[in-house]
Amino acid sequence: MSEPLVAEPLTIQQPLPLAFVRGEAVLERPEDLYIPPDAMEVLLDAFEGPLDFLLYLIRKHKFEIVDLPVNEITQQYMEYIELMQEMNFELAAEYLVMAAMLAEIKSRLLLPKHREHEDEESDPRAELIRRLQAYEVFRQAATDLDQLPRQERDFFHGHAQLPADFQPMIILPEVALEDMVLALKDIMKRANDFQHHHVKREQMSTRERMSRILSLLQQRDYLRFEECFDTSEGKEGVVVSFLAILELSKEKLIVLTQVEMYAPIHLKVALGADG
Amino acid sequence: MNQVIQPAQLQQLIEAALFTSEQPLSMQDLQSGVLAGLNISKNKLQAILTQLQQDYAGRGVQLVETASGFHFQSRPELSDYLARLWPERSPRYSRAVMETLALIAYRQPITRGEIEDIRGVSVSSQIMRTLVDRNWVKVVGHKEVPGRPGLYATTAEFLDYFGLKNLSQLPQLTELRPVSDAELNTVEMTGDTSS
C-alpha cells in the first residue's frame, strides 16, 4: 500500500479536501465510476470501511437506507472492488466480506418468496440495513463529539503559579512504639557492654523526673526543693523525685543551695549551664 | 483542630486553590484539602463557588464545573486567538479514533470486538492505545466470553476534556428513521449489536 492518508479532522464548517492526490486536493467525491488509479486507493483510505463506503454510495444516489436498492448498490460496489483488484490494490478483508454479503443478499432476493417466511427476519436486506443505520448513527455521533468545545482546542485550562517561596506540606513518617523498641534491641545486640546501660522501669521514671526538673530549670533560674514534689503522686512519687534530685546532683547537672540550716533548699542549674 | 478564617480570605483561598491546582477540584476535594479544619459547610462552599462563577462571568477565564470538579478555563470565544499560541497543544484525531471514542462513550461498557462489529472494520491496537494513553477510556472489566475481552468505558478525564459534567450531557444520538416500507415490515433499530 502507498502512504496512508493523513487523517483529517472532522470539522465541517468548511469543506475539507476528501483526499490529496499528488498534492492536489480532491474536494468532491467522483461522480462517475472513472477514478484515476492513484485517487482510487486514496479514496478508499478516506472511508472507514465498507459500511462507510456503502453509505456513501447510497447517499450519492439519494437513496434511503431503508430502501436499500440492492441491485444498484451491489453492482456499483462490485465494480469498485473489481477495479481495485484489477489494479492489484491490497483490499482490507472487510471489503471482500461485504462483497460476498451483497452477492448473497442479491441472490436470496431472486429466490421465490414463501409466504410463511414473510416475517421481519425474512428480508435478506434487513440485517445489512440494521448495520448501516447503526453505523450511521455512530458516524454522526463521532462528528457531533468532535464538534463539542474541547480543551486544548476551544478552551484552555486557566492556572496561576504559586509564590516562589511556597513550601509544600510535609507529611512526617509514622512511627510505631515497637519500631523504637526494636531499634533499642538492635543496639543492645550490637553493644556487648550494654550491661552498663541497664534499662529498668523504676530507673526509667527517675530519669524522666530528671528530665522534667531540668526542663523546669530552663524556664526558671531557681526551683524550691518542695516544688519538685507532688504529694498527689504518693510516697513512690516523692521517692522518685528525691532520687532524681540526688542523681542530678551526682551528675553535677544541678546545684543544691541552702543559705542556713532549715532555710529553704533551692535547685539551680550547675554553674555555667544555661540559666 | 478548628481554625478561623475571614470570609473575604475564604473566598480568596478557594479561588487560589482552583487556580493553582492542575486538576479540577470537587467540593469534596476542597473540603478535605485546602479547607480541612476550617469547618466550612457544603452550603457555604456552594455559595462561594456560585459567587466566583458570577465574578468571572465577564472575564477572560471562567469557572466551570465538569465531571471531576471546578476549574477555570478560557472563554471559548477566545479560542481562535489562544489556539495559535499553542498549536502543538491541540492534537487532531482521525475519524477512526473519534468513531471508536463515540462508540465507547455512548455504548459503554463495550468490547473492542463489539466496536468492530458496528464500525464494520477492525479497530487497530494503535487506536485503543491512543484513547487509553489520553486517559479518555479505560478497561473497567472483562466480558465473560471466550478470550475474556476487556470492556471499555470513558473516564472522568474524558468528560472534563469535553467540558461535560456527566454522560447524559453528550449530544443526543440521531433518531433512526422508522422503517415503514411494507416490504421490510418492521426492522427493529435498537442499536443492539448482537447479530
Add this chain to the structure above:
Amino acid sequence: MNQVIQPAQLQQLIEAALFTSEQPLSMQDLQSGVLAGLNISKNKLQAILTQLQQDYAGRGVQLVETASGFHFQSRPELSDYLARLWPERSPRYSRAVMETLALIAYRQPITRGEIEDIRGVSVSSQIMRTLVDRNWVKVVGHKEVPGRPGLYATTAEFLDYFGLKNLSQLPQLTELRPVSDAELNTVEMTGDTSS
C-alpha cells in the same frame, strides 16, 4: 493582516493568555503572540495590564511582573493553606534516627556523645535535628563536662504521639517477645542501677 477586536474582548484575551500560558509572558511575548495582527500599542497594552493588576488586587490570585514577564500567582498569605493541597510524604526514618530516639527515650537525659558511645558510631547533626524538628526531643540542660554538651530528653509531644502518659509506660524490652537463651547470655536485662 489587521484584525479588529472589541476593547472588552481585548482585555479578556490578555487575561486569558496570561492564565493559560505555562510561562510568564512579557509585553513583547503578548504583542508578538496572542496580539499579533491586532495592532495594539505598547501604551495601550500597559494600560490594560495595569487595569488587570487593579482588578485582581483583592482576589486570591494576583497579576505580578517578574523578570521574565507577567503571570498570575496566588497571594503569598494563602500559602500555608494551599500547602495542604500538595502534601509531600517524607521518607521513613532511618535506623540511625530510630536508634537515637530509642536511646533518648530510655536513657534521658543523655548527651549526643553518650548516644555515640552506646551506638558505636557517630550521630549526625541531621539526625538530632530530625528529632528536634519533630518536637519529640529537646535539650533540657547541659552536662558540665568540657564542651558542655546538650542533654536531650523526650517531650510531652513524644508521649502524646505514642499514646503514653509518662515514660514508665514505655514497654520493657523483656515484655515484647520471649528472649532466646542466646540473647540472655549476651544481654543482661536485670535492674542493676549502677550507671
